[in-house]
Amino acid sequence: MKALVVLACVVLAALATPTKPSLKEAKVVRVVPHTEEQLHHLHQLLLQGRYDFWQEPRGLNTPVDIMAALRDLPGLAATLSGRGLKPTVMIHDVGRLVEQQTVERLQHHTRAMDWHNYHDYNTINAWMAQLASDHPDLCQLEKVGTSYEGRTMNLLTVGSGGADKPGIFIDGGIHAREWISPATVTYMVNELVTNRDTYSDLLSSVNFYVMPSINPDGYQYTFTDDRMWRKTRSDTNSPFGCKGADPNRNWDFHWNEVGASSSPCSDIYAGSAPFSEVEMRVVRDEIIRLGSKIKVYLTFHSFSQLWMYPWGYTSALPDDWQDLDNLAQDAVSALTAVHGTRYEIGSSTNTIYAAAGGSDDWAKGVGGVKYAYTVELRDQGSYGFLLPASQIIPSGEETFEALKVVANFVKNTYSK
Numbered sequence: 001m002k003a004l005v006v007l008a009c010v011v012l013a014a015l016a017t018p019t020k021p022s023l024k025e026a027k028v029v030r031v032v033p034h035t036e037e038q039l040h041h042l043h044q045l046l047l048q049g050r051y052d053f054w055q056e057p058r059g060l061n062t063p064v065d066i067m068a069a070l071r072d073l074p075g076l077a078a079t080l081s082g083r084g085l086k087p088t089v090m091i092h093d094v095g096r097l098v099e100q101q102t103v104e105r106l107q108h109h110t111r112a113m114d115w116h117n118y119h120d121y122n123t124i125n126a127w128m129a130q131l132a133s134d135h136p137d138l139c140q141l142e143k144v145g146t147s148y149e150g151r152t153m154n155l156l157t158v159g160s161g162g163a164d165k166p167g168i169f170i171d172g173g174i175h176a177r178e179w180i181s182p183a184t185v186t187y188m189v190n191e192l193v194t195n196r197d198t199y200s201d202l203l204s205s206v207n208f209y210v211m212p213s214i215n216p217d218g219y220q221y222t223f224t225d226d227r228m229w230r231k232t233r234s235d236t237n238s239p240f241g242c243k244g245a246d247p248n249r250n251w252d253f254h255w256n257e258v259g260a261s262s263s264p265c266s267d268i269y270a271g272s273a274p275f276s277e278v279e280m281r282v283v284r285d286e287i288i289r290l291g292s293k294i295k296v297y298l299t300f301h302s303f304s305q306l307w308m309y310p311w312g313y314t315s316a317l318p319d320d321w322q323d324l325d326n327l328a329q330d331a332v333s334a335l336t337a338v339h340g341t342r343y344e345i346g347s348s349t350n351t352i353y354a355a356a357g358g359s360d361d362w363a364k365g366v367g368g369v370k371y372a373y374t375v376e377l378r379d380q381g382s383y384g385f386l387l388p389a390s391q392i393i394p395s396g397e398e399t400f401e402a403l404k405v406v407a408n409f410v411k412n413t414y415s416k
């Protein structure tokens, strides 16, 4: 009986949480462009910013997922069918799915960190502090900055070989709504630390520099106000009250040249200037401070199951792209071997439309990190950003195998 009352309270509390009206009966539809003209039209729609793109146009015969509020659906359907694009529905009612997942999350909620559930920013920070205090010889936690709204940003260093060892810089959560990213990053750190004897060889040869949630204000906002929020939460002086910039369009390398918007209301707003967003300056400064010790930069997003390398600002490839491709192939093979999850490895052939200002481009182009990757985690659109929590562990397991390949590569190549 008591359990029922508790459950009823949880459900009522969840239903009372204001779901943005725009999500109620909002749908995610998929179209697949087969001609250059269709692809161009979709790209124009993205830049216009009227619809929320869950998967941006990347190339011919590659799916594009678009969310539209109920009232905007007829308009979207008309503009798509005008170009001969036939939408199919991927998610019938985004609002209902968000509500269901909120109820589930609150039912299973514990303050302690685990990987059966998604956790908010404070829980992740508290878990990192605990890890550092439980394993002082392996983990160091440093406050490296403060977010726009005043949240502490920490860098967790995991390694036992000393500061001179080669390192891998890992970040997650740059886009607020991509919850599987911080969840997967923290899963991997937990695996390394709690099985430290198994990985002692790796841990004494390679340092892991980890920031699991580098858009703290946006991430927290997805727990409290808008599950579909993507950007930071800074003021933009927009007359419409639009907030935040796309932190992955904000880096100072070919900034705002292509595939980004100058409108503060756009989800791909590049910001008022390069590095206008304090959180990105914090991450940038850590990459600069660590300098040539960083051999690999990994930034985790969702979704689409892609393992991509620069450049994002142009379809041209870096001179050493073959090196990056080889390591990506090895990492993805190990990933797929775990649960059969297929990833595509990104190159210019499937990124006809460029997007400038991304962190991986900066890491390679300015930061001097040879192996810079953007990884788009699960899934391929069945749930998109609303990936069920039951997939955190499988995602963590498979991605950890890829990370081990990368770490062994760093150890064998750079560690003496």
Ligand SMILES: [Zn+2]
Pocket (backbone or CB within 6 Å): 174, 175, 178, 301, 302
């Ligand atoms: Zn993203």
